Amino acid sequence: MRLLLLLLLLALVAAAGAATPTPAAKPPAAAAAPPPPPDVMAAMSKGGCKAFADLIAASPEASSTYKSAAEGGVTVFCPSDDAVRAFMPRYKNLTADGKASLLLFHAVPVHYSLSSLKSNNGPMNTLATDGAAMNYNFTLQNQGDVVTIKTAASAGSPARVKATVLDKDPVAIYAIDSVVEPVELFKPVPAPAPAPAPVAAADAPKASKAAHRPAPTVADAPGPSASDDAPPEDRKKEAKKSAAAAGAPCVRWLVAVVAAASTLLLA
Template sequence: MRHLLLAAALLVLLPLAVSAADGGKAVAKAPAAPPAPPNITASMAKGGCKAFAALVAASPDALSTFQSAADGGVTAFCPTDDAMRSFMPTYKNLTADGKASLLLFHAVPVYYSLRSLKSNNGVMNTLATDGSAKNFNFTVQNEGDKVTIKTDANEGVARIKDTVYDKDPIAIYALDTVLEPVELFDPVEAPAPAPAPVADAPKASKSKKASRRHVADAPGPAGDDAPPADEKKSSKKNAAAGGAPRSRWLAAVPVAVAVAVAAALV
């Protein structure tokens, strides 16, 4: 019985002794800290978008906006190095504000998995959107099994080539083309409609063609053997003039004969 009482006393007094040794403070385990969000630019660089990631890191406004958006959810679209290589001359001609706006134009402040992008087509605001003064919107749409992005400054579309990172609240997708906002670049003009075909002139009927073929030719000039009109007139006058004395002579012959006979009788 005495042993049982001693054991019970030890069980009660031992924790008190340990607590006193620690200064009377109870030791409690701290809650595990949530994992830090991934570095967006580092993830872009690993996914084949080194050039774009370097531009974001070099722009204080763009970098701070990307990092702030990562806490609440963000979906970034980074052009591949091949796409950026051909676009760099155009990028260098932009102002500092224009460069920051173009970089922020490649992200939306909402987390979208690839599946949700396919079911949420339409116009989306970007990190560059600032009220109605700066819309900086683009249109997400499907092209078969591919997700594409269309802007009014591009005739074609940008296509998602690969998923760089996808874990809520951050998603990063690689694009094959740089997105050009209409706020920085001239809009694409709609092609002019093709001119209407000109109707062919009606063809002449066979009967009309035949009549044209059988129209009599106009009289041509007289042949070389035919005498001129003046000669014809003069010949008629001469004939008339020559015929008059001959007729008078023939009429006088009987008179002369009669006179001669009468003289002989006398």
């Protein structure tokens, strides 16, 4: 009898355990969504490039390209408000496609921190580059801590990086002091003319044969006679003597004539 009661009790306990539902396993937690990329236009507006951000917002093509590029990584070189205002007369002369290309030309589809930017030199593709058909690249140059951007159409000094507006992966924004001009939209600046070659010193003229001939001997001028150096009184005496000597033959001839006449008369 006790055995039956024990078996009945065990059966009741087993039945109660089977009736209790097993709690369901919790589903795994969903992975956290990545944070959205920074707002490029808002960051530029706060960093002294509001005029440039407004131009991007006014261009549907440029605006959509900037937003999509920010998700994969982008480095923007935004001209300051003063630089954009100075450039506006030339910007207004561009077509809608030209304006969009100019705006996209100021961004590189790679995130560069300031330190990595300073270690790069050479040509870079931009958001405006479209294979071989649309080159649209510029040359990045570094000299110490100074980073500059130039093209063959850059007039005067190249654009210089003034400040870091934002550097948060995947977006970096740097303010520059002038608008960068692509050669696809603006004429290249003529190269400076090379300096003239130094003129060789002219050889000294060769001496002519006449120069080697001995100089002709010049005869000495006749010196003054002794009478010229004599005192005035002596000069008078010499003159009288000369006159007397010159007149002596005349007197002798006259005497001979007179003698001949006398002889004829006496005959």
